[in-house]
Amino acid sequence: MNNRRSTFLVSAMAFGFAFLYIPILSLIVFSFNESKLVTVWAGFSTKWYGALLQNEQILGAAWLSVRIAFMNATVAVCLGTLAGFVLARMGRFRGRLLLTGMTTAPLVMPEVITGLSLLLLFVALESMIGWPQGRGVTTITIAHITFSMAYVAVIIQSRLSSVDESVEEAAQDLGARPAKVFFIITLPIISPALVSGWLLAFTMSLDDLVIASFVSGPGSSTLPMVVFSKVRLGVSPEINALATIIVLLVASGIVAAGLVMNQAEKRRQRDVQMAVAANE
């Protein structure tokens, strides 16, 4: 009985892994394909990696995407933290329900609608006050901030609601003004949430195709937009090479983060055990 169940579990796990990773594996394998035709294997080669490094368009788009993602993540963390703090700590006030709704609306809004409405806003703004001039990096960044700050706000709010509020009260009780308490007590305590909020905003911006397509202008194509337009003309092995590099970067990032967290957790466990042992 037990044996049969474990066979079942193992095969289910194998199937699950296969389902998730075979597409990625085949992509990695074909990035080393000699042939220009993606579906025909013609021998091992790294020439597409060389071609990728020569491709100004893709490299430019990648650099642009990283810059936008960086600015977006930084601003979104600032704004999202403020929104999350207000929602978690200010108690009841007039317009709280409205603020909650407005903060979380971008989470459920279809991207097409967000993109279209932002495009209309930017066009109207330009004709009224002359800013933002044309569409490009600025408009993409603003558009990304509007939806990624919603995710940050939710992360910060949920983190704050699990932090004992009396810690902040204790700091006030000991003579620190509320603004100071926020910077020297609240922020350090929620710093893991700030980091994960920043990373999430960064990834979402890097990932976004739909909204960026609406609000970008000439000469400001982000990486997903370039990849998408290239794929429509037929999948190029260069894109496979690019995707492989991205997968490797992301995977090593995740493994590194996992190792660091594992270490920290082990150290923490050991400390706690020592404290308990010392007490007995």
Place this chain on the structure above:
Amino acid sequence: MADVKRAIENVEPWNDPQAQPYVRIENVTKMFGEFTAVDSVSLEIYKAEVFCLLGGSGCGKSTLLRVLAGFETPTSGRVLIDGVDMAGIAPYERPTNMMFQSYALFPHMTVENNVAFGLRQEGIAAAEISKRVGDMLDLVKLGPFAKRKPHQLSGGQRQRVALARSLIKQPKLMLLDEPLGALDKKLREETQFELINIQEELGVTFIVVTHDQEEAMTLSSRIGVMNAGEIVQTGTPNDIYEYPNSRFVADFIGSVNVFEGRIVEDQPDHVRIESQEAGCPLYIDHGVGVTSGSRVWVAVRPEKIEITRDKPAQQDNCAAAVVDEIAYMGNQSIYHVLLESGKKLRITRPNQSRTSSDSITWEDQVFVAWHPSSGVVLTA
């Protein structure tokens, strides 16, 4: 300094008409919407006192403490500390410090930095801070743990960090919310005495909130018993235990047997009460000053009732009973006996010798009796 000394020497300032209260709470009411958490509470607390607010959960004791700390604004009434009205003074400007139930230590700071936090806010020179922090850590016996973070400490050590962190500001008034609530029983008993030693050494005025009556009895100079937002009785632990003013207090502090009855004779030096439940005339050696025939309750503590096999000589305060249950607790035994009226009494007897001499056991016919001074007449 002279003030502190006098307050310590004067053991019962609340009985001294000359003494000036240090903390005055005047008709403080706190409403949350329609709910009244604190209902016109007035208290006078003297310097270097340990005053316990005792009550069940939701009785408003923690809210009152938060009003004193400045985290809640009273709906009406006012609070004076050392003669200064606290209205409009923010928590970070008050001469009070609070020790939170959860300790609320700063998790990202070492023990040393936790304790130094309050002094840093005052802008005191670094050299003086480190000296005072060192002294305080020695006082609470945490010197060797100065560089640790809170998660590297045991519960008892965290409790002492929290205490040190609030005491180092030398507050005029120290507020403690269930200070021993998170400790296990043995540690709690040790810590109670340490807490009082430190309090006496520094001469700080303590207001302690607790739901644990034993804790209140051992810690406090006086207790204020709270129920549904109101202070129902204020007094020394002895007053509260021996002379409760209502059935609520009698029942809340320790356990008690209550007989319902009617006054048949009320003299300045004694009362006689007729009680169906007791099945015997009740005689108490103090007057009550209520009209004859009015309904009253007589409370008798379990340890003040005697059980005997033979009928005692006294007529009053003596009834026949059957032993229903016996619980052996080690240091004492608890007897549940049934009176003829069906009323169940709880009686405790210390186990002075290893084997009980009269060996009263289940289903035995016995007599219960108590002294005229043991009962208390309650009118509410």
